[in-house]
Each structure stands twice: as C-alpha cells, then as structure tokens.
Amino acid sequence: MTDLVEPGSTMKPLTIASALQSGVVTKDTTVDTNPGYMAVGRFTIKDVPRNNGVLNVTGVITRSSNIGAAKIAAKMPDQVFYDHVHSFGYGVSPHSGFPGESAGVLPRPARWSGSSKTTMSYGYGLNVTPLQIATAYSALGNGGKLIAPTFVKGQRNEGKQIIDESIAKEVVAMMETVVTQGGAKQAAVLGYHVAGK
Numbered sequence: 165m166t167d168l169v170e171p172g173s174t175m176k177p178l179t180i181a182s183a184l185q186s187g188v189v190t191k192d193t194t195v196d197t198n199p200g201y202m203a204v205g206r207f208t209i210k211d212v213p214r215n216n217g218v219l220n221v222t223g224v225i226t227r228s229s230n231i232g233a234a235k236i237a238a239k240m241p242d243q244v245f246y247d248h249v250h251s252f253g254y255g256v257s258p259h260s261g262f263p264g265e266s267a268g269v270l271p272r273p274a275r276w277s278g279s280s281k282t283t284m285s286y287g288y289g290l291n292v293t294p295l296q297i298a299t300a301y302s303a304l305g306n307g308g309k310l311i312a313p314t315f316v317k318g319q320r321n322e323g324k325q326i327i328d329e330s331i332a333k334e335v336v337a338m339m340e341t342v343v344t345q346g347g348a349k350q351a352a353v354l355g356y357h358v359a360g361k
Contacts, residue, residue, distance in 0.1 A: 165258075165265045168291035174361050175287035176225060176233045178300060181335045182248030183221075185327045188239040191221050191334055197231040205278045209234060209286075225361070226341040230286040237285035242273040245281060251326040252300040253310060254292050259321075260313045268292040304339075305359075308332035 183189045200215025201208050209230050216227045224232030237245055250256065255270025269291040271280065283289040295313060303310040308331060309323035339359035342348045348360045 165260065165262045165293055165295050168266055168268055168293060170288050170290065171292050171297055172287040173228050174297055174301075175285065175290075176228065177304065177335050177339055177361055178249060178252050178254075179233050179237050179245075179285045180221060180225060180338065181252075181304065181327055181331060182245055183236045183240060184331045184334060185248060186240050186244055189221050189236055191338065193221050195219050195221065195224055195229070195232045195235050197224075197229050197235070200231070202231050202234065204234070204282045207279055209282065222338045222341060225335075225338040226346040228342075228347065228361075233285040234282040237281055242276065242281060245285075246270070246273050248327075249284070249290075251310070252303060253296050254290060254300065258293075258295055258299055258313055260295065260315060262295075262315060265295070266293050268296055303327075304332050304335055306332070 196218050197211055197216045198218070201210045211229050211231050216223070216229050216232070219227060219229060219232055221236065224236065250270060255268055257267045258265055271290065280289050299310065299313055303326055306323065307329040308325055308327040310326045311323040312321040314321055336359045339361055340357055342360045343351050343358045351358055351360050
C-alpha cells in the first residue's frame with residue numbers, strides 16, 4: 165500500500181488493453197520485433213532471452229516482448245496512452261482507506277523524454293504499489309470494471325467501467341497463454357483457467 169516499485173512486465177497487459185481500447189491494434193495485428201533489439205534515442209532495448217521475430221498481439225504477451233509492447237504503445241498518441249494507464253488507477257490513490265497509501269508516480273506526457281513512453285510500455289519510468297497492480301489486474305478480471313479496494317469486511321465499492329468488457333476478456337485470454345505456452349507454466353492449476361504475467 166505504501167512502498168513503490170516499477171511494475172516491469174506486469175505493465176504489458178495494460179499497454180495491450182489500452183491499444184485494443186484505442187482501436188490501434190486487434191489481437192491479430194502483427195508486430196515485427198526483429199532483430200530482437202531496438203534503438204530508442206541513446207538507449208537500446210532488448211527482448212530477453214531471444215529475438216522473438218514476428219508476433220501477433222497475443223504473442224507479445226505470451227513471449228513478454230519489450231519491443232512488441234514499445235511498438236504497440238508507439239501507435240497511440242501520448243495523451244491517449246497516459247489516460248488509459250491512469251484509468252487503471254496508476255498515478256492516483258486507490259482510496260482503500262489505508263493510512264499512508266501511495267498514489268505512485270505516473271509522469272504526465274509534458275514531462276516525458278524521448279524514451280519515456282517506450283520504457284513505460286513495458287513497466288519502467290513509472291512507480292506503483294503492489295495494491296495498485298492488484299487493483300488494475302482485478303479490473304481486467306472484472307470485465308473492465310475498476311473497483312476501489314477496501315480493507316473493511318463487507319464493504320462493497322461501486323465499480324467504474326474503464327475498458328470494454330470484451331477487451332478485458334480478450335486480454336485475460338492472452339494472459340492465459342503465458343501459463344499455457346509462455347514462461348509461467350508452473351503456475352498452471354489443474355481444473356482452473358489461470359492467467360498471469
């Protein structure tokens with residue numbers, strides 16, 4: 165609730181959800197991540213551990229491609245990307261009522277450098293609390309409805325629809341491929357659909 169972290173690859177599903185909601189990609193849009201690295205100003209970003217080649221949007225999640233996330237984020241105007249990420253509760257207090265809860269740090273586009281949107285697309289250059297990550301992921305699991313967390317037993321907060329239900333379900337299905345085909349196969353639980361990042 166109070167300690168800040170860079171969200172890292174947990175940011176990628178939010179980037180993809182934002183791009184789908186903005187209409188700049190579909191789940192079948194292809195992204196060329198060759199040759200496995202990309203220059204952004206004076207920095208070079210890489211896909212680890214290998215070049216993933218040409219991926220569809222689902223594959224960007226499955227293979228956790230930094231380059232894929234960066235290229236998809238580049239299709240959105242800066243303000244649109246910021247607004248979508250902000251709508252997931254980043255850069256704003258979760259309103260859980262916990263004393264000292266942090267709003268995190270989500271820089272506004274006017275303060276971005278040339279590489280800010282690129283690095284933010286895969287989880288660096290912003291800071292959030294683990295509670296904010298859980299709240300954002302809960303919105304995906306709730307069919308695109310963001311609900312403020314609470315520590316009061318029996319309290320139910322009103323939800324706010326932040327992305328279309330169909331898009332939320334699409335992103336959750338993409339996240340399931342991380343467990344069935346990607347790097348989190350040990351997270352599989354027999355008899356359950358498990359989505360992860």
